[in-house]
Amino acid sequence: MTETGTTRPGVTERETLDKAAAENFPVAPFFLPKDWRTDLMAVYGFARLVDDIGDGDLAPGGADAALLGVSPEEADDRLLLLDAFEADLNRVFSGEPRHPLLRRLQPTVRRRSLTPDPFLGLIAANRQDQLVTRYETYDDLLAYCELSANPVGRLVLAVTGTSTPERVRLSDAICTALQIVEHLQDVAEDLGRDRIYLPAADMKRFHVQEADLATKTAGASVRALVAYEAQRARELLNEGAPLVGSVHGRLKLLLAGFVAGGRAALRAIAAAEHDVLPGPPKPGKLQLLREVGVALRGEG
Numbered sequence: 001m002t003e004t005g006t007t008r009p010g011v012t013e014r015e016t017l018d019k020a021a022a023e024n025f026p027v028a029p030f031f032l033p034k035d036w037r038t039d040l041m042a043v044y045g046f047a048r049l050v051d052d053i054g055d056g057d058l059a060p061g062g063a064d065a066a067l068l069g070v071s072p073e074e075a076d077d078r079l080l081l082l083d084a085f086e087a088d089l090n091r092v093f094s095g096e097p098r099h100p101l102l103r104r105l106q107p108t109v110r111r112r113s114l115t116p117d118p119f120l121g122l123i124a125a126n127r128q129d130q131l132v133t134r135y136e137t138y139d140d141l142l143a144y145c146e147l148s149a150n151p152v153g154r155l156v157l158a159v160t161g162t163s164t165p166e167r168v169r170l171s172d173a174i175c176t177a178l179q180i181v182e183h184l185q186d187v188a189e190d191l192g193r194d195r196i197y198l199p200a201a202d203m204k205r206f207h208v209q210e211a212d213l214a215t216k217t218a219g220a221s222v223r224a225l226v227a228y229e230a231q232r233a234r235e236l237l238n239e240g241a242p243l244v245g246s247v248h249g250r251l252k253l254l255l256a257g258f259v260a261g262g263r264a265a266l267r268a269i270a271a272a273e274h275d276v277l278p279g280p281p282k283p284g285k286l287q288l289l290r291e292v293g294v295a296l297r298g299e300g
Contacts, residue, residue, distance in 0.1 A: 013045070013100040013101055013104070015059050027040060027041065027044045028040040028041045028044065029254065029257070031250050031253060031254075032250050032251075032254060033250070035111075036159060036160060038108070039108040039111065039112060039159045040156065040159055042101075042104045042105045042107075042108040043105070043108065043152075043155050043156075043159065045101040045104055045105065046089075046101060046102065046105050046119060046122070047122055047152060049064070049085075049099070049101050050082070050085060050122050050123055050126050051122075051126060052064075053078060053081045053082055053085060053126060054078060054082065054125075054126025054127075054129045054130065055126075055129075055193065056076075056078060058081075062075045064081075064099070065081060065084075067098050067099045067100070068081065068084040068085055068087075068088055068098060068099060069084055069098065070084050078126075078130050079127065079130050082123055082126055082127050082130075085099075085123060086120070086123050088102050089102065089116065089119055089120070089123070090116075092105055092106045092109055092119075093109065093116055108159070112158055112159050112161075113158075114155065114158055114159075117151075118151030118152075118154050118155050118158075119151070121146070121147045121148075121150070121151040122147070122148065122151050122152075124147050125144065125147035125148035126148075128144060128147065128148075129195065132144075133194050133195045133196065134195075134196050134200055135196075135197060135198075135199050135200065136199065136200045136201060137199050137200075137201050138199045138201070138202065138232070140199065141180075141197060141199055142176060144197075145175070145176040145179045145180070146172070146176075148179060149175040149176055149178060149179035150171070150172045150175045150176060152175055153168075153171035153172065153174060153175040153258075154168055154171060154172075156171070156254075157171055160251050162247055162251060166246075167243055167246060167247075170239070170240045170241075170242055170243035170246070171240065171243055172240070173236045173237070173239040173240030174236070174237060174240035174241070174243060174255075174258055174259060174262070175240075176236055177233045177234075177236035177237040177240065177262050178233075178237075178258065178261070178262045180197075180229060180232065180233040180236070181230075181233050181262050181265045181266060181269075183197035183198070183229075184226055184229055184230060184233070184269060184276055185265065185269070185276060185280035185281060185282075186280055187213055187226075187276050187277060188213070188276070188277050188278075188279065189280075191210075191213050191214060196210065196213065198213075198225060198229065202225060202228065202229065203225060206221050206222075206224050206225040206228065207221050208221050208222055208225050213277065215277060216277060216278060217275055217277055217278060218274065218275040218276065218277045222274075222275075222277070223273060223274040223275055224274075226269065226274040226275075226276055227270075227274045230266050230269055230270070230274065233262065233266060234263070234266055237259055237262045237263060237266075237300075238300060240259070241259050241295060241298070241300055242298070243255055243259075244256045244259060244295050244296065244298070245298050252296070253292075253296070255295075256292050256295035256296045257292055257295075259291075259295040259300075260288055260289075260291035260292040260294070260295045261283075261288065261291075263291045263294070263295070263300060264283035264287045264288045264290075264291045265281070265282070265283055267283060267287060267291075268281035268282055268283040268287070269281045
């Protein structure tokens, strides 16, 4: 291996983890215990990398593909990369993984007794993204969120040692809501990837054509559709919000941040009059802090 090849893994790892600062919701905030932060960042590294593979957003140069044993000629084959990534995930549980982000994950898996299922769900979601670009019904979208979003909340509960069946149910509602919110913020970006996460049945109901999503600003029908999906996300957030009151201490603040982030993003979408096409509406820090207070008080 060349000298560049020996140093590149660390660069690849850092580039992926640095994306945590740009996320909508806090990944491993400073107020958490150090061991929680370490393990949550390890989980984040996995989730971020699998999304980057699925979206074709890996760092230029093919370093990640090489680490996974994929040749430069096949480095643009996302399904092949996801298969190689799943094989490396298997090594986390029984062997020595190749990718540095999976080597970082291995101690977390052992320390927290994590199972493969949530990680496999995230891989399956990204595999589905290569094969399914439209969703006919809201139930179809919920089934996708079961793979693409809900495993993250389940991993947070597992890492913090607070998982129970009821908390998992509430967490699933929050995570699905956050995924829907992200889809609403990213309608234009997703369309650029030839993906639409607005259910086709709802588009038909609101008389929205795909061409309507490709304009610079949204017309009345698109805004009405976005408002309708936003209300669904709001109801899911409210359904899951009791999760915050079921825990204590710093975990309570973290979970309040997740709920608050979703509610603040929905307020930003509403403030933009549900016109998400010029770019993702983003809430200000003051609005986010207000929503954190609401979530901590069990209101909303």
